[in-house]
Amino acid sequence: MNKLVNSIREAISLSGLKDGMTVSFHHHLRNGDYVLNMVMDEIANMGIKDLTVNASSLFDTHMPLVGHIKNGVVTTVMTDYIAAGLGREFSRGIMKNPIQFRTHGGRPADIALGKTPIDVAFIAAPASDSMGNCSGKYGKSACGSLGYAYADAMHAKKVVVITDNLVSYPLEDWSISEDYVDFVVTVDAVGDPKGIVSGTTKITRDPVGLVMAQNAAKVIEASGLLKDGFSFQTGAGGASLAAAKFLKDIMLRKGIQGSFGLGGITGYMVDMLRSGCFQKLMDVQCFDLGAVESIRTDSRHQEISAMHYASPAAKSAVVDSLDVVILGATEIDTDFNVNVHTDSNGYIMGGSGGHSDTAAGSKLSMIIAPMFRARLPIVTDRVNCISTPGKDIDVLVTQGGIAVNPKNIELKNNLIAAGLNVVDIHDLKEKTERITGKPHRLPKGDKIVAEVIGHDLSIQDYIYNVKGE
Amino acid sequence: MEILKSASAGTIESSDAYVEIEPKEGALDIQIESVVKEQFGEEIKAAVKDVLDENGVKNASVRVVDRGALECVIRARVETAILRGKGEE
Incomplete structure (x- = not known):
């Protein structure tokens, strides 16, 4: 054969x-x-x-896809993530059929x-x-x-x-x-x-990012989940990595032996494995050379399929055994709904990836974000796109306070008892708007360019085209 | 207050604003580009106008490239550009 x-x-x-x-x-x-x-x-x-x-996922290197769409070679796109350059094209409404975003x-x-x-x-x-x-x-x-x-x-x-x-x-x-x-x-x-792969992923040196990261580690420490057997996922963003570093310091100081790190794996998670913070890494995707080298040479660093990682149709998935996940957001609203699909002007620039899956599965899902970026407040009345529903988000950590989802009373009490700066998310929004001013809402387009399918496999929101330019 | 020469202030870093000012006979011309135009366009224009008025600038062409600066930053950048345009700094 x-x-x-x-x-x-x-x-x-x-x-x-x-x-x-x-x-x-x-x-x-x-x-x-x-x-x-x-x-x-x-x-x-x-x-x-x-x-x-x-x-x-689709990246900006896949820009030739736009030509294939315009020529009728491609008429439907299904994906979990679209990078910003390509996303801008899709947001102009180049397709007749909406993109189907999944997790x-x-x-x-x-x-x-x-x-x-x-x-x-x-x-x-x-x-x-x-x-x-x-x-x-x-x-x-x-x-x-x-x-x-x-x-x-x-x-x-x-x-x-x-x-x-x-x-x-x-x-x-x-x-x-x-x-x-x-x-x-x-x-x-x-x-x-x-x-x-990026050569090295680096932790942030931005003082605001470091304050957020320190707060994130303190929230995990105070949550009651940080004990032997602890499991953890974090993204590759600078502040998330800094949070992992502070968390590592706490785990080593207290002698806590975690069970596994999950994700998208970076060299920082590999360091945590080698330092004894975890016994295993469960890896669906490597982000840097350190992670690639580790999965090749260290039998404790285990490859997993996307089904095993996060499928809601699997008999069980690793996300269901996850204690804590640190996630990002372009916006979060006062109901804790999170947007990771569109930027502040409504253009597609991302996607859920594993965001919604880990938020749904984990015991504690944390959003880490600054109070505002380039004058735009992180907390809004209603996000432009619900990527992950508020019911699956437990806490928002910013440099100006920690907002706990009211559904998680136990967490709120634990954080207050630990002396952390817990604030109501509405108050955090007002405090931020006193610095930035209150932004006018974006005009909504008249054409659906994408539908967003959640971890539960149902449609939970639509993304509209961006007019003008 | 007269703008005597071309001057600039600020940067195009994220969260900053870059302001250029130059003399213009008999008119005040303001141009604004902003990454948050939809959300804060009117507020930015009002802040720029306000600083020009406070300094009595009537004959000038002003261009602002805003990269998401807070209002206090925009005001400071415009004021610095004005002072430089008068030759005071």
């Missing part, structure tokens, strides 16, 4: 891809990814039209449930053998975990592995196994290493 084919074009042709079908991609190569563009360009050259693209857990759930079937999955693999046993841990384009690609491999009708590092059969320590793979293609490069 020979699965090796000579070109992407041959693989597309053999896969039987036709007008109106669905193709899928994973995003572990992030802004360094070459595969989505190579495949879509070839599909366009072959004259195939009216496709659905189901990509776990990192919701995407594999809907794939597994058959709600969003995939005809052909294209899997960028930094290492593969000739039968398609493949991994993200090895090779010049190493990205670490391939967590988001599992659902695509397991449920797509046809699976094409694209690699720039063909190794002898069998690849040891594979992530996705050959039993799912139809074709293997070799190319010169699947991505640009500079865009795949």
Whole structure:
């Protein structure tokens, strides 16, 4: 049996891809990814039209997608995240069909449930053998975990592995196994290493960020959850990383042995593992070189699929065992609804990713954000887009006070008892507006450009086009 | 108060504002670009106008590039540009 084919074009042709079908991609190569563009360009050259693209995330390197949309090659887009440059294009209303935003857990759930079937999955693999046993841990384009690609491999009708590092059969320590793979293609490069992982992720040096981070660590300490067996996820933003550093100091000082760190893993989480703060890392995506090196060499650092990470359709997912998650926000309203999809002018610039999944699953979900950014207050009467519903958010930490969701009375009492600066979220909003002024609301567009599907797989909000310019 | 020469103040860093001022015969011309124009456009224009009035500036062309500065910052940048334009600083 020979699965090796000579070109992407041959693989597309053999896969039987036709007008109106669905193709899928994973995003572990992030802004360094070459595969989505190579495949879509070839599909366009072959004259195939009216496709659905189901990509776990889209980055600005995928800007050629805009041309494929305008030419009718792509008519539906499903994704969990869209970076700001590409998001701006979508916000102008270039598509007839709204984008379908899902969460990192919701995407594999809907794939597994058959709600969003995939005809052909294209899997960028930094290492593969000739039968398609493949991994993200090895090779010049190493990205670490391939967590988001599992659902695509397991449920797509046809699976094409694209690699720039063909190794002898069998690849040891594979992530996705050959039993799912139809074709293997070799190319010169699947991505640009500079865009795949950042060299180092750095903690913030901004004094406001450090105050927020210190407050965040104190909230965790006072929450009652910081004890042996503690589990934790944080993002890669500067203030979130600083919070992790302060948390690490507290854990080491008190001799607390946590159970696992989850996520999107950075070098800081690896440091916490090595320092004994955690016994395991559960990794759906590596953010930096430190994380890639660790998942390759340390058996305590475990790759997990997106289903295992966060799927609401799984029998259980790791987010359901998570104690604390630190998350960001572009806006949060007085009902604690959080927006991570659109910027302050209404343009798409992100997406839930795992935000809503971890907020829903964790015991304590914390938003860390400054009181205002570039004159715009973080707390509003109503966010422009509900990415994560307020019922799943426990606390907002800013430099000017800590606002606890009224549903979590126990947490509020614990924080007050610890002497922390607990404020009502309405008071925090007023205090901020005394500094910034009260912003006028944005005019709403007249066309839905995206629907936002939550962790519970139901539509929870719509994003409208941005007029003018 | 007369603006005698072209002058500027501020930066285009986030949360700051950059202000340019130059002499203009018989008119006061104000141009504002802002990343928060939808949310604070009117307030920014009023603040700039206010500082110009306070300093008796009537014949000048003023351009403000606002990167989300607080009102106190905008006022300070405009005032500094005026003082520099008069040759006082």
